[in-house]
Amino acid sequence: MIIAEWKPLPELVEILKGHTNVLVVGCATCVAECAAGGEREVETLAPLLQMALKQEGRTINVRTSTLERQCEWEFVEELAKVAPQVDAIVSLACGIGIQAVAERFPELAVYPGVNTTALAIRQEPGTWLARCAACGDCVLGETFGFCPVARCAKSLSNGPCGGTRKNGKCEIDENIDCVWYQIYERAKARGKVEQLLKVRKPKNWSNSGHGGPKRVVREDLRP
Amino acid sequence: MKDANRSVTMPRIVVVYCRNAVSSAAELLEGPYTVKGLNAFFAALPCSSKIEPSYLLKILADGADGVLVVACPEGHCRFMVGNVRAEKRVNYVRSLLDKAKMGAERLTLERGENLTEKDLLSLAQRRVEPLKILGPNPMKGDGK
Structure with missing residues (x-):
C-alpha cells in the first residue's frame, strides 16, 4: 500500500x-x-x-x-x-x-x-515497513524476494555494505533488518548462495522517475 | 490552555465509562447529571475500548470542558486488552490536544471496578477543580 x-x-x-x-x-x-x-x-x-x-x-x-x-x-x-x-x-x-x-x-x-x-506493508498493527520503491526495473526474482532498492539504506545491488551489525541489523537503524543479510539467509536456506555471486549490472532507472514522468499506455484498454 | 482571565463556575464534564467497571448492583448513569458543584454527562460503553480518538475530540470540539474515560483495572478487562487499548487512545488524543494547544489535561483516564453511582459521581467531581484551573473550553463561544 x-x-x-x-x-x-x-x-x-x-x-x-x-x-x-x-x-x-x-x-x-x-x-x-x-x-x-x-x-x-x-x-x-x-x-x-x-x-x-x-x-x-x-x-x-x-x-x-x-x-x-x-x-x-x-x-x-x-x-x-x-x-x-x-x-x-x-x-x-x-x-x-x-x-x-x-x-x-x-x-x-x-x-x-x-x-x-513509501510503498509499504503492515508488519504488525501500528508498524509499517517500506517494501517497494517503484524503481521500474524489478530484481525481486534475483534477490530471493527481498527488494534491495527499497529495503537497503544505500539501495545496493550487489551485496551488503560493511555496516551490517552482527545481529543482522542495518547500521543506520537497529530496528531495521539488513536486507542483504536476509537475502543471504534465504539463499542459503534454498541452497542457492552461488546465485548471489552473479554481478548485477546497473539498473535501468529510466523506466521510473529517472526517465521523466511515467506514462503507461495500453492501446487495448483505451477508449 | 490555562487562562487566568477566564472563569468557570461549573465545568461541563463528559464521562464515558465501561459498564463492566460498574457493580452489577449499581444503576448505570446515563445522560446529563447536574447537581450542586457538578455538571456532568454520563455515557456507558460496552467496553472502554469503544472510544475512538474522533469521538473524544468531537466532544471537546462541541464545547465540553473535560472528558473523563473510566476503564477497568489493567488485567481485568472482559475483552482481554480493551482497557489497554483505551489507555493508548487516550494518551494519543492527549498528545493531539497538546499539539492543538488545548491542553492534554482536558482528557483523563481513571480505572476502577465494582464502581457505584456514587463512585462515578465522585470521579467526575474530582475533575471539577482541575478543569476550573484550566479555564473554559474556548470552543464554547461558537454557540455550543
Missing part, C-alpha cells in the same frame, strides 16, 4: 489562513490502511483543526468526506456537490489523490494534509 503520515498540525493551521469553509477529504484505500487518511483520521483531524484554529482566534466550518478512492475520477466526482460550498480542501489521500482532487476542482485551494512517504 501507499503509506502517508499527517503533516504537523502547525503546518496545517498555517496553510488554512484566510479560509473559513474547509473540506477535509479522506481516502478509504491505502491511507486508511496505514491509519493516516481514512474515515477515522478524517473525523479525528476535523475537530482537531477546529480547536487548533480556535486557539488562534480563527473559527472555521469544517466538513468531512471520505471517498472510496481519491485516485479514481468516478469517486472524486462525488465531491462535486460539496465543493461549491467550501473555499479550501485538505486531502488526506496520497499525492495521487491530492492531485486528482486539485485537477478536478482547479478553482479551489487543495492542500495536502499528509506527507506520502
Whole structure:
C-alpha cells in the first residue's frame, strides 16, 4: 500500500489562513490502511483543526468526506456537490489523490494534509515497513524476494555494505533488518548462495522517475 | 490552555465509562447529571475500548470542558486488552490536544471496578477543580 503520515498540525493551521469553509477529504484505500487518511483520521483531524484554529482566534466550518478512492475520477466526482460550498480542501489521500482532487476542482485551494512517504506493508498493527520503491526495473526474482532498492539504506545491488551489525541489523537503524543479510539467509536456506555471486549490472532507472514522468499506455484498454 | 482571565463556575464534564467497571448492583448513569458543584454527562460503553480518538475530540470540539474515560483495572478487562487499548487512545488524543494547544489535561483516564453511582459521581467531581484551573473550553463561544 501507499503509506502517508499527517503533516504537523502547525503546518496545517498555517496553510488554512484566510479560509473559513474547509473540506477535509479522506481516502478509504491505502491511507486508511496505514491509519493516516481514512474515515477515522478524517473525523479525528476535523475537530482537531477546529480547536487548533480556535486557539488562534480563527473559527472555521469544517466538513468531512471520505471517498472510496481519491485516485479514481468516478469517486472524486462525488465531491462535486460539496465543493461549491467550501473555499479550501485538505486531502488526506496520497499525492495521487491530492492531485486528482486539485485537477478536478482547479478553482479551489487543495492542500495536502499528509506527507506520502513509501510503498509499504503492515508488519504488525501500528508498524509499517517500506517494501517497494517503484524503481521500474524489478530484481525481486534475483534477490530471493527481498527488494534491495527499497529495503537497503544505500539501495545496493550487489551485496551488503560493511555496516551490517552482527545481529543482522542495518547500521543506520537497529530496528531495521539488513536486507542483504536476509537475502543471504534465504539463499542459503534454498541452497542457492552461488546465485548471489552473479554481478548485477546497473539498473535501468529510466523506466521510473529517472526517465521523466511515467506514462503507461495500453492501446487495448483505451477508449 | 490555562487562562487566568477566564472563569468557570461549573465545568461541563463528559464521562464515558465501561459498564463492566460498574457493580452489577449499581444503576448505570446515563445522560446529563447536574447537581450542586457538578455538571456532568454520563455515557456507558460496552467496553472502554469503544472510544475512538474522533469521538473524544468531537466532544471537546462541541464545547465540553473535560472528558473523563473510566476503564477497568489493567488485567481485568472482559475483552482481554480493551482497557489497554483505551489507555493508548487516550494518551494519543492527549498528545493531539497538546499539539492543538488545548491542553492534554482536558482528557483523563481513571480505572476502577465494582464502581457505584456514587463512585462515578465522585470521579467526575474530582475533575471539577482541575478543569476550573484550566479555564473554559474556548470552543464554547461558537454557540455550543
